[in-house]
């Protein structure tokens with residue numbers, strides 16, 4: 111298991127480009143199950159979750175190969191059952207994204223129930239209720255969900271909670287349904303909108319993605335096409351928080367600043383300077399940081415995927431910052447590790463009160479999930495001395511070569527390789 115050794119304190123300065131968004135690329139890959147012709151996904155990030163999805167697709171009869179950062183997908187692969195086994199699904203919840211496309215295209219899907227994960231229980235009841243509304247017969251047995259439908263039929267369905275992958279699953283399923291589907295209370299994340307753009311390229315008829323209500327007119331078949339995924343706002347946001355945290359000066363290039371607005375407002379509010387153009391953002395900080403409260407919420411609220419990194423930032427801010435996690439019930443595991451580095455944080459359920467500023471000192475810490483790992487790496491940059499962040503495989507699920515990007519920004523970070 112690899113770890114990162116970080117020598118702090120560092121000051122991040124320079125330009126950095128985020129890769130394509132992991133959470134846009136994953137549904138884009140799943141959409142290949144709907145494609146009647148080859149699909150090319152451009153700017154796909156070289157992260158572990160994508161490799162897991164490629165393995166799953168291979169198992170389902172879709173072969174893929176890299177050409178630089180472009181992924182070619184087409185028929186092939188090992189076999190083509192309609193079955194997503196536990197061994198693959200357990201390592202990545204986003205595997206559930208194959209459920210909608212398989213049911214719509216092949217009339218049958220058998221997908222292992224993802225179960226809980228480090229950040230919470232994460233049910234998929236809304237995915238299932240939506241598929242049932244589209245006419246699928248859904249059964250649960252032996253830890254698997256099985257969905258059957260000769261042809262899905264357009265419907266009106268209202269999500270009880272806005273769910274990102276749930277909206278994506280139904281968007282893909284409804285694209286091949288007979289008739290019109292209207293989805294309400296949809297997730298409005300840019301990644302959902304990006305998937306809709308890809309599906310439209312493939313021949314789907316979709317209106318309203320990115321908003322609360324999406325209308326899909328089903329078609330008989332979909333083709334292939336070429337699609338460039340949007341830049342990763344969470345990866346980019348992590349480096350911008352790093353700039354504010356280390357009193358640095360970082361410009362994020364080839365970005366979509368609008369998708370980062372909730373973070374940029376928070377950064378301005380706590381004393382960083384933010385300037386932006388159409389496709390770049392620069393964050394600098396010369397003076398002291400002051401605390402600013404944050405409550406996570408579905409888009410366009412403050413993203414839960416940047417909450418842990420923001421908590422690291424608040425350890426260096428004057429005053430008491432209250433950070434409330436409303437999306438997942440167990441996403442504060444970084445707090446205990448930050449405390450080992452000297453942070454003063456009182457945790458009450460999903461609410462963290464961060465008293466700052468505190469002097470952080472390097473320590474050996476353990477990553478528990480993807481974004482918690484990013485938080486600990488950032489804290490290591492701000493800390494005095496050596497920090498070792500263990501279990502960096504969590505980080506590799508969603509950040510492409512983070513150590514190289516940080517080194518290019520002036521940090522001292524090295525990957526310590528240890529055979530598993």
Ligand code: EPU
Nearest residue numbers: 133204232233234235236237271272273274275276437480
């Ligand atoms: N929920 C339900 N029922 C459902 C689905 C969701 O109650 O059927 C609840 C969840 O338990 C949670 C809330 O709804 O409390 C929102 O969950 P959502 O379904 O939107 O999350 P997700 O689709 O499983 C995606 C991202 C996550 C990100 C969340 C929230 C992908 C592949 N994953 O997960 O990304 O945190 O949306 O924005 O898109 C990450 O990248 O680190 C990550 C965890």
